[in-house]
Amino acid sequence: MLPPDLHVDSESFFFGTTGAYASSNSGYAAYPVPLLLGEAGRAFKVYFGGYELDGFVHLADSTNPDQRTSLVITNAPATFSVWAHGATYHLQSGNMQAVGHGRMNVPSLKGGYIGFNADGGEWFSQGRNTGIWTGLVLADHVNDSNAVEQFRVAAVLQGQQMPQVRPALVVLGDSRSEGFRVADGRNWPRLAQAYGQYQSYNLAVSGATTRHLLGMLPAAAQVAAHSGNHVAVVFGGYNDHLSQNHIGYDETLINLGKVIQGLQALKYYVVLVAEAPTDPVLRSKVMSAQAAGTLRPDTIVDPFAPGSVLSNPGNTQYWDKDFTHFTAEGQAELASLIWASIKTGFAQGVH
Numbered sequence: 001m002l003p004p005d006l007h008v009d010s011e012s013f014f015f016g017t018t019g020a021y022a023s024s025n026s027g028y029a030a031y032p033v034p035l036l037l038g039e040a041g042r043a044f045k046v047y048f049g050g051y052e053l054d055g056f057v058h059l060a061d062s063t064n065p066d067q068r069t070s071l072v073i074t075n076a077p078a079t080f081s082v083w084a085h086g087a088t089y090h091l092q093s094g095n096m097q098a099v100g101h102g103r104m105n106v107p108s109l110k111g112g113y114i115g116f117n118a119d120g121g122e123w124f125s126q127g128r129n130t131g132i133w134t135g136l137v138l139a140d141h142v143n144d145s146n147a148v149e150q151f152r153v154a155a156v157l158q159g160q161q162m163p164q165v166r167p168a169l170v171v172l173g174d175s176r177s178e179g180f181r182v183a184d185g186r187n188w189p190r191l192a193q194a195y196g197q198y199q200s201y202n203l204a205v206s207g208a209t210t211r212h213l214l215g216m217l218p219a220a221a222q223v224a225a226h227s228g229n230h231v232a233v234v235f236g237g238y239n240d241h242l243s244q245n246h247i248g249y250d251e252t253l254i255n256l257g258k259v260i261q262g263l264q265a266l267k268y269y270v271v272l273v274a275e276a277p278t279d280p281v282l283r284s285k286v287m288s289a290q291a292a293g294t295l296r297p298d299t300i301v302d303p304f305a306p307g308s309v310l311s312n313p314g315n316t317q318y319w320d321k322d323f324t325h326f327t328a329e330g331q332a333e334l335a336s337l338i339w340a341s342i343k344t345g346f347a348q349g350v351h
Helices: 145-158 188-195 210-215 217-224 249-265 280-292 328-348
Strands: 002-009 014-021 035-039 042-048 057-061 064-068 080-085 088-093 096-101 108-114 131-139 168-173 199-202 230-235 269-273 299-301
Touching (some): 002 035, 064 096, 080 145, 168 217, 188 328, 249 280, 299 328
Parallel strands (some): 168 230
Antiparallel strands (some): 002 108, 014 131, 035 042, 035 108, 042 057, 057 064, 080 088
16 A cells, blocks of 8 residues: 555656566456556556456546556566656556556545555455566656666566567466466466466456457457467356356357457467366367367367366365365466467467
8 A cells, every 4th residue: 555645746657567467367347456546536547457358458547437558468577567648658568568548637646556456345455366576666757768768678687588579378268267266376377487488468367258258359469469479278168157147058169169260360379278077068068069170279188187187176186175266286287288288389380
């Protein structure tokens, strides 16, 4: 929490982080919020995913309560920064940049919070899988673009980052890939970064249905436009059949097919993860559709095949007691099993 007597110039503040984010789309109900400056009704806020769980960075200020930008946060070690200059917000993450527009109706923003969501109640008191930061900079008055660039360059050098064009991984999924019930940074997409050098974008978010996965395609397109060879992993569908969502199995398969086709049209090598045995009906339907050719990923990986350590949801070493999510060890096993297909995708390159 920032003290109320700490204030920044609303038209020229700067916020920058070094380190990483473990998720690009932890935007369930527009949370978490890595930065909020100011007080209710007179605040600037940046958050990921928005209410539609679209994977983009969103901004809010007194002129616009929800402005989607074209930026997608990378989960690989990189700088993330927001620079307010006049009526423009300049955003940067890794090798991607974007701008937002607006103007505050107050000269200064007093108080606020960093990396903490005080708006969402106890369940959201600390956003899951958000910032794993090694450094923070908050400057109250910056009018020199060279100073902003110097921060970005210094952070790249210090962290030995390589933000130039390079292979990219995009994950589309739900809580099992976002990392629900494990500590920040223990989700399998984050853990898989130990196996190779690439830009990673984890668009998975708790509660996402296959309809939400379709809504993540524009963010995947933005990543594809700024990367070399790119691979997408699709692991979702379970939430469709929760009572509140009313999505039938037929629509789930249709939506998964559209997601796969949409990613392939963007020149992604698409890896489909077989459904977990938590929903044996959906698992059977996905496997049958893939065998029949109605689902046509470039490859399918089955971490839950009979005989594998993840085949039994009752194994509490790898599965949470809810029989649906994974422990940290389960997430690590997923990273290991899925990585082989990701590596193949990077090697084969663009379609």
